[in-house]
Amino acid sequence: MKQNSGKRVLIVDDSEMVRNFHSYIIRMFGYQTETAENGAIALEKLLAEEYQLLITDINMPKMDGYELIRNVRENGISIPVIVVSTEEEYRSRFSGVEAGPSLHMVKPTDPEKLITTIKMLL
Amino acid sequence: MKGVKLMIVDDSPAIHVIIERAAIANGYEVCAHAKNGDEAVKLYESTRPDVITMDITMPVKDGLTASKEILAQNPCAKILMLSAMGDEEIVKEAKDIGITHFMKKPFKGEDIVNAINNMILGETGE
Amino acid sequence: MSGGFYLDDIDLTKMFIDEWTECLEGLEKEILKLEVHSDDSELLNDIFRRVHSIKGGSSFVGLSGITRLSHEIEFTLDAIRKKKVSVNMELIDSLLQAVDFLNGYISRIYNKLKEYDSSGGNGTIYIEFGEEEKEKSVLEGLRQALEKRENNDEEDGKTGETGGQEDAELGLLQTEEFKSKLAEELKEQFLLENTEHIDRIENQLLIQLESSGNDKDAVLEMFRSIHSIKGGIGFYLATISNQSPYYPTLKGFSEVVHTFESLLALVRDRGLTYGNKLIDLSYEVMDYLKTSMNAVASEECNDVPTAHILDKIERFLSNLQSVSGNDTESYAKTLRPEPGKIADMQQKSNIMQSIRVSQEKLDKMMNMISELLIAKNTFMHIASRLNLDYNLPEMSKEVKEVGAYINRISDDLQNAIMSIRMVEIKTIFQRMPRVVRDISQSTGKKMELIMEGEDTEIDKTIIEQISDPLVHLIRNAADHGIEAPEERLSKGKNETGRIVLRAYNKNKHVYIEIEDDGKGIDAESLKKKAIEKGFITKAEAESMSRGQLINLIFLPGFSTAKQITEVSGRGVGMDIVKSNIEKINGNITIESEVDKGTKMIIQLPLTLAVSRGLTVEASGETYIFPLEYIVETVKISRNNIHTFNDKYFTHLRGDVIGVEWLSRIFLTGRCDDEKEELNAVIISNGAEKYAIIVDKLKSEQEFVVKTLDGHLSSIPGISGSTLLGNGRVVLIVNPADIIQLAQK
Incomplete structure (x- = not known):
């Protein structure tokens, strides 16, 4: 677990409970986590500091997950992204290739799968 | 960075195309194409490339085994290992045998070029 | 752009598709083999490699649909490899379905590309699919198959495979x-x-x-x-x-x-x-x-x-x-709301919080502040003892200075905490439209609710306490106050009734007014009813002012409604409303005029926690009167006290006001002292004044209210207790109660 301690994960969701859910699990495995409540705040953080992974919701006020990823990529940030959403949300927003996220996970996130996926990506 | 000799090892022809396009655009020479680890080891002896891009999961002989054999021939061989999601355990092993450069899939042609440049410069810098 | 995507590197995509077709060839057979040879690791690795390769390639050309699907398949295969799921028919079926779907997906792209070639286009191509439902069920199938996975770390630990420890950690997530x-x-x-x-x-x-x-x-x-x-x-x-x-x-x-x-x-x-x-x-x-x-x-x-x-x-x-x-x-049409168990259960508790600090933390902080206030008072107490009992004026002065310093800090701290505890009254006001709406629905009356001063701030504890009484009053106004539309029209009023809910700050109090333009309260019929029910005698009734008569509705058991309606009938009487308001040191008064409407005015302290009060002594006991009820303190000469009907009166600046001894009210003593000059605290409940005679007027000071528990909580006239600087517990007088008690 120690080897994960230098890795920073940014968790973006408009629900504090969902942020806490992910944070709690991910921290158990030694990663550092930070959170943002919408895409705009997340983008600010991503531009200011270095993260190794982005986990984002789709439906959010101000800037949604799709716009966030598009902006992230436009700014040349090439970190892996996990999109957490319902099947329908994902389909309606991400069936194209432009903002292609690294991976999609279905809400509610399966903790074990989340960690396994993070391990794959980092 | 002209004149760098590159060997591409991958079971996917499409990946060969992606890397080759970028390499040629930057004045590299692709001296060998290998579609699995076995071919790579053999071609390494005969072509002596400056840099090898090495896929991990391949039929016949995987990238890790091939890298071990190449490093046994020449401990200074420069191998850029191309990993995909799910390869993290192999990446760990690769680090143990002394491979220091990795690239995650999917990458863009320019990413590969930058990585190769760094590998070469790293040497002249020492 | 639902269900479709753009492809721009067509040549590259074609190459990948060729590779994938190769990978998929024979994959189905291998998966079928897996059903019988689930521990054939070579077979498993080969299947894995094929899917892995498709996944890797698809990510290059941005076919995220394929990446996603192949990742899910890979994840399932990994679980099989790590023996987290047992291979059964169901699992194989869902894998086959997924691979089949992947196959179809890829061949559709292939066909599109071919079409595109033959049309001689170049550049970007847009591809659309319509099989979303199927894809969804395929993914669902894979996920379900995995849900049954077990945690078999023990086995992993024994065999000592690499990653065993990490798997154990992962296993934790399933516990x-x-x-x-x-x-x-x-x-x-x-x-x-x-x-x-x-x-x-x-x-x-x-x-x-x-x-x-x-x-x-x-x-x-x-x-x-x-x-x-x-x-x-x-x-x-x-x-x-x-x-x-x-x-x-x-x-x-x-x-x-x-x-x-x-x-x-x-x-x-x-x-x-x-x-x-x-x-x-x-x-x-x-x-x-x-x-x-x-x-x-x-x-x-x-x-x-x-x-x-x-x-x-x-x-x-x-x-x-x-x-x-x-x-x-x-x-x-068939759907009619019916009040059922839900509505009942809903009433039971109300935990709705309105600020984002846990109540517990806030209370803990408040308690600590209370302790600090008591400690602060102790300094002053010690200072005076040093001077008087020990004759150390220098020392006393020093202690006093330290005390003053602590005083300032604790004042600041207290203000800071208070400001945290203050919340906008909006949090309860916003429940009211719903209340009015419900009544308007069930009675067929037309009414509008106008809210003013929603941003008025008040202590959170008070907010919580005032919520139920307020709902009750609003219900009353809507249910009993506002008339039916026909009745209103016949009175020449607007068909739509109007209820105003208003909050504002005045003189360090918060006022909440509930004003309706309904039928108002008929003082005469109240009087008749009160006499009938034996609350008052005829003679008493005749001597009562209109204001006093209207206030009769606060008597326990007195209800003005001709019939208990469903809406307000489930609630409590006005007496409970009043006592709930008084519990938090508030008070309520009514103004009403027949056919014009009724106005309820609730006066509330800004905060419950800390008040200022006057300490007094009566029959050797110390009490505190909250300052907000005290009009003044005076000395009344004995011969200015008159009796009438067993009650005492005095003239104070032209007014006749009632007089009573605190010791008589609390039955701790008699009023037979011989002093010529009597100390009196003049208190008011907003409507009436009363002179309460005490033995000694002591000092004005801050105090922290502690509510009384158990049988002490029901002592009439007492709202709580507090600690003085010298560590003594004293009782806090509830002046509104006291006036009632004195009038009896």
Whole structure:
């Protein structure tokens, strides 16, 4: 677990409970986590500091997950992204290739799968 | 960075195309194409490339085994290992045998070029 | 852009498709083999490699659909490899289905590309698919197959495979212990967020929709809020063991939200009008949700009945689906709201919090401040003892200085905490439109509620205490105050009744007024009734002013309504309202005129926690009078006290006011002292003044109210206790009560 301690994960969701859910699990495995409540705040953080992974919701006020990823990529940030959403949300927003996220996970996130996926990506 | 000799090892022809396009655009020479680890080891002896891009999961002989054999021939061989999601355990092993450069899939042609440049410069810098 | 995507590097894509076709060839057979040879690691590795290769390639050309699907397959294969799932027919089936779908997906892209070639195009191609449902079920199948995976770390540990330890850590995530810890971690947030969503729906969106059922933005917001609630319950439910006592409640909650979301999606997609029936249903759903939240919050384990509300939503939904049109109104005839168990349960508790600091922390802080205030008073006490008892004036001065310093700090601290505790009265006001609406629905009266001063701030504890009385008063105004439309018209009034709910600050108090333009209170009929019921004698009645008569409705057991209606009948009497308000050092008065309307005025302290008061002595006991009720303190000469009908009176600046001895009220002594000059505290409840005679007037000081528990809590005339600087416990007098007691 120690080897994960230098890795920073940014968790973006408009629900504090969902942020806490992910944070709690991910921290158990030694990663550092930070959170943002919408895409705009997340983008600010991503531009200011270095993260190794982005986990984002789709439906959010101000800037949604799709716009966030598009902006992230436009700014040349090439970190892996996990999109957490319902099947329908994902389909309606991400069936194209432009903002292609690294991976999609279905809400509610399966903790074990989340960690396994993070391990794959980092 | 002209004149760098590159060997591409991958079971996917499409990946060969992606890397080759970028390499040629930057004045590299692709001296060998290998579609699995076995071919790579053999071609390494005969072509002596400056840099090898090495896929991990391949039929016949995987990238890790091939890298071990190449490093046994020449401990200074420069191998850029191309990993995909799910390869993290192999990446760990690769680090143990002394491979220091990795690239995650999917990458863009320019990413590969930058990585190769760094590998070469790293040497002249020492 | 649903279901389609652009491809720009067509040559590269074609090369990848060739590779994938190769990878897929024979893959089905291999998977079938797996069913019998599930521990053939070479076979498994080969299957794995093929899928892995497709995944890697697809990510290069941005075919995220393929990446996603192949990743899911790979994840399943990995679970098989690590022996986390046992290979059975179901699992193989879902793998085959997934591979089959992948095959179809890829060949469709291939065909599109071929078409495109033959049409001689170049550049970018747009590809669209229509098999979303199937893809969904394929993914679902894979996920379900994995849900049964077990945690077999022990085995891994024995065989000592690489990654065994990490797998053990992963295994933790499946344990009940981990889940219940996580649930604990999330509970507060879960409740808070739902409460916020529900509040917003009830008090903003539904109000908006009621005034304009075609407000598309509001419909959209409605959908979003419900969607967020659904997302939240999904996460929370995932942390709850199905053995947990809350599981059925939460599961039901989840189903209701889910069905309601489908209904809203239909309304949104068809652009339907949000009609009254749907609004009624929405309110019912909100009631249900609140009840469930309360059950979880209060850790009550009785299940909240779900079938009834679920059935209603489903019927509404299926009616809507079977009819085409643009109004939700016509299909809902069979649906009538009926007050049931939900409504009852809803009343039981009210945990709705309005600020984002846990109550517990706030109270703890407040308690610490209280201690500090007491300690601060101790300094002054010691200082005076040093001077008087020990004759150390220098020392006394020093201690006094330190005391003054601490005093300043604690004042600042207190102000800071107070400001945290202050919340806008909006938090309770916004429940009122719903209350008025319900009554207007059930009685057929027309009325509007106007709210003013919603941003007036008041202590959080008071907010909580005032909420129920306020609901009751609003109900009264709507139910008993406002007349039926015909009656109003015949009186020459506007058909629509008007209730104003107003809050404002004045003289360090918060005032809340509830004003209606209804029928008002008839003092004469009150008088008659009071005499009939034996509350007062005829003679008493004749001597009473109009104001006093109206205040009779606060007497226990006195009800003005000719009949108890369903709406306000479930509530409590006005006497309880009054005593609840007095419990928090507030008081309530009424102004009313027949056919003009009624105005209830509630006066509340800004904060409950700390007050200023006057300490007095009577028969050797020390009491505190809260300063806000004290008009003045005077000396009354003995021969200025007169008796009439066993009651005492005095003349004070032209007024005649009642006089009573505090010791007589508390039955601790007699009033037979021989002093010529008597110390009196003149108190007022807003309407009347009274002179209370005490032995000694002592000092004015701050005090922290501690409510009394047990049998002490019911002592009439006492609202609580406090500690003085010298560590003595003294009782806090409730002046409003005292006046009542004195009048008896």
